Amino acid sequence: MTQQTRAGRNAATLEEVAARAGVSRATASRVLRGASNVSDSARDAVMAAAQEIAYTPNRAARSLVTGRSDSIAFLVDETEERMFSDPFFLGMLRSAQDAVASEGLQLVFTVASREEERDRFVAYAAGGHVDGVLLISLHGNNDLQRRLENAGVPTVLSGRPVRRARNLYYVDADNVGGGRLATEHLLASGRRVVATVTGALDMSAGADRLAGYRAAIEAAGLAADETLIASGGFTSTAGHDATARLLEQRPDVDAIVVGSDLAAFGAIRALQQAGRRVLDDVAVIGFDDIREAAEHDPPLTTVRQPIADLGSTMTRMLLDRLADRAPRRSAVLPVELVLRATA
Amino acid sequence: MTQQTRAGRNAATLEEVAARAGVSRATASRVLRGASNVSDSARDAVMAAAQEIAYTPNRAARSLVTGRSDSIAFLVDETEERMFSDPFFLGMLRSAQDAVASEGLQLVFTVASREEERDRFVAYAAGGHVDGVLLISLHGNNDLQRRLENAGVPTVLSGRPVRRARNLYYVDADNVGGGRLATEHLLASGRRVVATVTGALDMSAGADRLAGYRAAIEAAGLAADETLIASGGFTSTAGHDATARLLEQRPDVDAIVVGSDLAAFGAIRALQQAGRRVLDDVAVIGFDDIREAAEHDPPLTTVRQPIADLGSTMTRMLLDRLADRAPRRSAVLPVELVLRATA
DNA sequence: CCCAGTCGTGAGAGCGCTCTCACAGGTCAC
DNA sequence: GTGACCTGTGAGAGCGCTCTCACGACTGGG
Numbered sequence: 001m002t003q004q005t006r007a008g009r010n011a012a013t014l015e016e017v018a019a020r021a022g023v024s025r026a027t028a029s030r031v032l033r034g035a036s037n038v039s040d041s042a043r044d045a046v047m048a049a050a051q052e053i054a055y056t057p058n059r060a061a062r063s064l065v066t067g068r069s070d071s072i073a074f075l076v077d078e079t080e081e082r083m084f085s086d087p088f089f090l091g092m093l094r095s096a097q098d099a100v101a102s103e104g105l106q107l108v109f110t111v112a113s114r115e116e117e118r119d120r121f122v123a124y125a126a127g128g129h130v131d132g133v134l135l136i137s138l139h140g141n142n143d144l145q146r147r148l149e150n151a152g153v154p155t156v157l158s159g160r161p162v163r164r165a166r167n168l169y170y171v172d173a174d175n176v177g178g179g180r181l182a183t184e185h186l187l188a189s190g191r192r193v194v195a196t197v198t199g200a201l202d203m204s205a206g207a208d209r210l211a212g213y214r215a216a217i218e219a220a221g222l223a224a225d226e227t228l229i230a231s232g233g234f235t236s237t238a239g240h241d242a243t244a245r246l247l248e249q250r251p252d253v254d255a256i257v258v259g260s261d262l263a264a265f266g267a268i269r270a271l272q273q274a275g276r277r278v279l280d281d282v283a284v285i286g287f288d289d290i291r292e293a294a295e296h297d298p299p300l301t302t303v304r305q306p307i308a309d310l311g312s313t314m315t316r317m318l319l320d321r322l323a324d325r326a327p328r329r330s331a332v333l334p335v336e337l338v339l340r341a342t343a
Numbered sequence: 344m345t346q347q348t349r350a351g352r353n354a355a356t357l358e359e360v361a362a363r364a365g366v367s368r369a370t371a372s373r374v375l376r377g378a379s380n381v382s383d384s385a386r387d388a389v390m391a392a393a394q395e396i397a398y399t400p401n402r403a404a405r406s407l408v409t410g411r412s413d414s415i416a417f418l419v420d421e422t423e424e425r426m427f428s429d430p431f432f433l434g435m436l437r438s439a440q441d442a443v444a445s446e447g448l449q450l451v452f453t454v455a456s457r458e459e460e461r462d463r464f465v466a467y468a469a470g471g472h473v474d475g476v477l478l479i480s481l482h483g484n485n486d487l488q489r490r491l492e493n494a495g496v497p498t499v500l501s502g503r504p505v506r507r508a509r510n511l512y513y514v515d516a517d518n519v520g521g522g523r524l525a526t527e528h529l530l531a532s533g534r535r536v537v538a539t540v541t542g543a544l545d546m547s548a549g550a551d552r553l554a555g556y557r558a559a560i561e562a563a564g565l566a567a568d569e570t571l572i573a574s575g576g577f578t579s580t581a582g583h584d585a586t587a588r589l590l591e592q593r594p595d596v597d598a599i600v601v602g603s604d605l606a607a608f609g610a611i612r613a614l615q616q617a618g619r620r621v622l623d624d625v626a627v628i629g630f631d632d633i634r635e636a637a638e639h640d641p642p643l644t645t646v647r648q649p650i651a652d653l654g655s656t657m658t659r660m661l662l663d664r665l666a667d668r669a670p671r672r673s674a675v676l677p678v679e680l681v682l683r684a685t686a
Numbered sequence: 687c688c689c690a691g692t693c694g695t696g697a698g699a700g701c702g703c704t705c706t707c708a709c710a711g712g713t714c715a716c
Numbered sequence: 717g718t719g720a721c722c723t724g725t726g727a728g729a730g731c732g733c734t735c736t737c738a739c740g741a742c743t744g745g746g
Binding site for chain 2: 054056057058059060061063064069071074080084085090091093094097098101104106107108109110111117120123124126127128129151291
Binding site: 356357358368369372373376400401402403404405406407408409 | 732733734
């Protein structure tokens with residue numbers, strides 16, 4: 001038997017449902033789409049017919065005429081390595097998936113780290129396969145967002161576009177405020193030599209947190225001291241190494257504002273290796289409040305980023321935009337200091 | 344101005360490309376699809392025209408006629424909580440994303456834990472929005488797979504269908520072999536009272552690993568001793584609690600085969616709390632070899648699951664099936680023992 | 687020199703759906 | 717009674733693409 005079912009689908013078209021229900025295709029379509037101007041008898045007949053032959057609307061056909069796909073892309077402009085090891089991304093993915101699913105839409109998940117993958121994605125999105133894009137990118141690089149918008153694909157960015165690009169939609173946490181908050185707390189609790197181990201400074205999150213630190217130092221009337229600023233990164237290793245360097249240069253530090261929780265774990269390791277007691281000798285504050293922060297030994301004092309809010313807010317902005325419900329262009333969500341055992 | 348761009352797309356159709364290139368729609372289509380029987384002059388003209396007006400094929404239209412969508416769903420039949428905390432899922436997602444992207448296809452990521460979400464997904468998939476499904480489910484529950492297959496959607500499961508369901512496609516790790524391997528190693532290194540803290544027994548992975556333990560115990564000519572089997576779970580907490588119970592009941596254990604790495608971390612905590620030294624007093628072997636296993640203190644001896652292979656193998660099976668390249672129905676991938684500091 | 691066999695091409699028929707439009711049949715105000 | 721207005725319905729025109737089929741223009745073997 002060469003005869004075989006056509007790859008995947010088993011027919012059952014609207015036409016058949018209509019015939020079986022004794023109505024026109026138009027009426028069957030109205031019922032199935034839940035339109036209001038249909039008689040009860042027609043509605044019942046169509047529903048029954050659809051049930052009997054296990055009808056499922058063909059989405060491609062619908063898409064073709066409506067111009068909508070009812071799916072949203074979640075695009076991570078990062079290497080997979082990073083994406084899958086950073087709790088931040090996972091939290092965003094989770095809350096976006098949640099928000100999107102609750103609207104009855106589907107989430108198309110893609111990682112694009114190489115230029116060729118980005119090209120392919122733009123073509124994919126422009127081809128109408130998704131109605132909009134949630135772009136997760138820590139790089140200042142908003143080129144991708146611009147390309148998508150130019151191709152007619154509404155996009156909302158998580159992070160902050162580098163050059164205050166008007167007309168780009170984005171959602172960000174108040175990183176500046178968080179850096180300031182942490183620093184102020186340390187100064188207020190009597191620390192005298194408050195240093196910082198920054199995150200990656202080529203990303204707005206890293207740069208903004210550092211800016212917050214600087215702002216607090218200045219507001220306290222202290223002189224900015226560049227030897228107290230160690231350039232690090234968001235990973236545990238980066239935090240460890242930067243802290244080790246800092247300790248050599250400035251053995252007198254008694255507090256460190258670190259750019260991320262993972263980096264703070266590394267910083268604590270470096271402190272311990274240098275024979276310093278955390279809290280007693282040197283206070284440490286992280287950033288993010290990932291789950292491990294609470295489980296860490298000692299439990300990490302940190303600035304909590306509202307990851308779930310970030311994801312749901314950006315999703316809502318995108319959906320509002322798709323529905324032409326005049327949405328905000330951007331949102332900066334507040335962070336809060338979570339006091340635990342390290343500061 | 345009421346006039347506004349039609350939601351998302353900005354036209355540029357094949358028709359326009361063809362007109363601009365001075366050929367028919369058919370020829371333009373041939374060029375764009377990379378067909379071979381086209382003259383060089385026509386090809387160049389079409390390419391140039393497409394470039395000039397930034398043409399992107401409309402995927403819905405293509406889908407409608409070809410019956411293919413060029414996207415694959417990654418469906419997790421689990422609660423989000425679990426999905427996002429278990430490195431296993433993340434590893435699978437990552438390798439599937441990799442494999443799918445390298446074929447130029449898109450991955451549609453969905454989590455369906457509630458019945459209503461499952462229903463919606465089946466309708467979605469049956470509606471032709473994806474060509475096939477990679478189903479990740481640790482439950483024996485293969486109902487979902489059956490429903491998808493019945494709806495004409497090719498599906499490959501990660502795990503093992505409970506009742507050796509013929510005609511269902513799946514990929515699994517050799518959990519039985521892994522359980523045996525770990526147990527044999529402990530016996531061979533002179534341990535006398537080898538216990539096990541199982542994973543969740545309602546999942547094939549948990550049950551199979553236990554079966555491997557039993558097989559090794561019997562093969563060694565020892566009597567099966569049910570007091571050495573503590574029913575646990577895959578999480579750290581479950582491992583901790585089951586181990587604590589085990590220690591009360593059988594203070595004489597000198598080795599434990601644990602159902603997962605996370606659970607093994609819990610087990611080690613329980614041992615330490617009970618004043619036992621890991622390795623010196625009690626050897627511990629985990630299962631999975633997640634990243635944290637190597638970074639753990641002490642580094643965990645464990646059975647490595649080939650997570651990346653699992654993901655790429657299942658993707659390949661699905662793609663083979665879609666291409667009618669007679670694929671295998673199932674694959675059981677080998678595991679290996681990774682010796683570190685706990686056994 | 688003719689006919690079979692390529693090769694490149696265009697015409698045109700859909701794929702399955704939505705949506706506009708026209709219309710029949712009713713209801714209501716005057 | 718007549719016009720204005722609903723309300724439910726069907727006919728039919730596409731959406732943008734692929735793919736079959738037929739056809740003209742070449743080839744080359746006899």
